Each structure stands twice: as structure tokens, then as C-alpha cells.
Amino acid sequence: MNDQKHLWKPWDEENFSNPYPMYKALQQSDPIHFSQTKEWIITRYEDVRTVLRDNRFVAGNRLDWIKRGIAYLNNKEMDFQAIASAMSHFLLFLNPPQHTRVRKFIHSVWTNRDIEPLIRSGTRDLISQLPKQQFDIVKDFGQVLPALTMANILGIPSADHRYLKSLALNLIKAMDLYISVKDLVLIHQSAKEFIDYFSVTLQEKRMKEDGLLHKIIVANEKSDEPLTNNELISISIFLFTAGVETTSGVIGTGVYNLINRNQWHERDPEAWDLCIDELLRYDSPVQLLGRISTEEIELGGKTIPKGSTVTLCLGAANRDPELFDQPDELILTRNQNRHLAFGSGIHFCMGDWLGKLQARIALEELVKTYPTSSAVTQDLKWNKNLAIRSLTEFKVAVT
């Protein structure tokens, strides 16, 4: 057996670019691993899925962790309260009954899924503005499209989407495994600007009958148990932020994987759907999720004590040979692809359809516009955060 003390190395540079050998070593020798960081690292598909669907494992550890960090820094006369306030109603961190209430509320107002034409025209506009011959698929396109789409869905001026995108990319750093005080200052500034932006916008949207924000305000006013203004602001921030880095991740990494394997060609819509699911399985944008055990729980022959932090490796589960044939191969026609890229259980992604739709339209339109494409960036730069897998830049040459 391997030396199990050093199986989990979330800060190693090589794992940012390729975490899969580390996952494989964990999966093969200790799939429910108690690490030197005092968390339980879970890498088998069935175990990850079981934990996500077991309500004795709860969400929220991330927000507690951020709040503890903030409380500590507040003692040092630094003010980071806006971070906790902006994130207080992020669905990801809530548990029943509050989670059920907010999720139901969003479901009841977010009913319009008929937005393919809107995404397609946004995509074509963005492509028409790209620099000729060479551009950065991540910065010039992948991070911009989801922000533009969400601005359109919420009903906020599309001119604001680039500003809000930069706030979202800063705020999402709070999900990093390890953050510095410098990061916290940046996250705090973005949280403050987000709160200011949505305080004003929610007021304005009360009177303007378009977009999801207007529907949210009206439904809330009619509700027996209305959410507070601060709660509505936090929900709006989350809806805007949740899809930016994740959708950008699948577009950027997807373009890279297609080019790298000579798979840059047109497909029919069904083939694109299979292709997007396989890109999501093969290089999942969300690699890690966290939960806390509320009691002592038996899992796969191990006893997880009450109050333990459990880290679920979606990226490992999605390459588990027990579930997927040739798990380390990108098979773009793979059928029955039951990957966990969108999680499972009560926190299952509410924008899975939207993330996939945007990725499909983006890749379809890019391939149609540019029949040939090659990588300019040779030395790939991956996000230095194991939890979110994305390229920070990827320059391509197109004709």
C-alpha cells in the first residue's frame, strides 16, 4: 500500500494542471481517506453520490469558515462584513428548512427556459467583436458569455455585464481552499460593490416589468413569508455569480480538449449534447464540494465522526472505472453519461440546463464561424484552485 499520509496534496502545482493521478491513487488505495488536513477525502463515485444524497451530511462549512476568518480579522480592526452579508443567502451554504424555502421560491419564479434565441444572438454578437485571427477564448469569450446571458435573464442592462463579471470572478475566490488577506480585501471590495449595485437595481426593477429580478420582487411582495431586502440582494448576487466561472470553465477547457484531440468540427445538435456532457465529465469545472457530518456515520467500511469535514472529489468520481468504461479517455459519443458535474441531491445545480445550453451554442457557433482552430498558448495556465478547474487564459489562432 502507498504511504497514505501524503495522498492528498491540494496545494501542489502539478495537481492544479492535472489532479487525476492524485485522485486515482486515493481511489485505489484509500477511497475514504482521512487526510493530514483533518478532512475526509472521498473519491469513489458511489460514496460521493451517497454523501450528497444523505441529509445527515450538511452544507455550510465554507460560509462558517469564511465567517470565522472574518471574525478573526475583525479583531484586527479590518472590516470584511460585506463578504458574509453578500454570501449569507447563497443556496450552496443553506440547509433545510431555509434552503427548501429559498430554492422553492427561485423555482417558482424562474420558469422561462425558452431562451435559446437570446443566447444564440448574444453568442454571435460576442464572436463578431472578437479580435481577428487570434484571441483568448477564456478572457475574451468564455467568461463574458455567461455574464451577458445572466444579465439578460435577470433584466439588468447588458452594458453592465463586464463590470459585474469582474465582481463575480473576484467574489468566487472565496471558494478557494486557501485564501490570503490580499484576496480577502479584493473579495470584500467586490462584495460591497455587488451589494450596492443590487440594492439600487432591485429598487429600480420594482417598477420595470421585465426580467427575473422584477418577477422575484413581485412574487416576494405577495408571499406570506417574504424574504428581507438583504436576502434578496444575496440571492441576486448568487444567481449572477453561480454560472460565470463554471460555464466559462467548460467552454475554455472544452475548446482546449477539442483542439488538442483534433475534434474541432461541426456536429448535429444531439452529438453536441453528448459532447458537452463528456467534456463536463472528463474535466469537471467544479472538482470539490464540502459537507459536514451531523452525527457519526458509517461509510464504505469507515466511521466518520460527528462534526467531520468531508471533501467530495467530483473530478475523481467522474473518472471512476466502476461506473465509466475507459474513464481517462475523452469519448465524445459516450452515452448514458451519469456524471456528477452538477452535484446530486438537494443542492443539485439549478442552472445545469443553462450551463449546458450556453456551452453547446458557444461551441457550435465557434466551430461554424472558424472551421480551423489551433492552440497558441502552449504553456497552459490553470486556475490555482483545486476546487474550480478552469484555464485562466487560452489563446487560439482561428481561420
Ligand code: HEM
Ligand atoms: C457548466 C456550468 C455549471 C456547473 C458545472 C455547475 C455546477 C454546480 C454544482 C456542482 C452545484 C452543487 C453544489 C453543491 O452541492 O454544494 C451547483 C449548484 C448550483 N448552481 Fe450550478 N453549475 C453550472 C452552471 C450554473 C448556472 C448557469 C447557474 C445559473 C444561475 C447555476 C446555478 C446554481 C445554483 C442556484 C446552485 C445551488 C443549488 C442549491 O444549493 O440548491 N449553475 N452548480
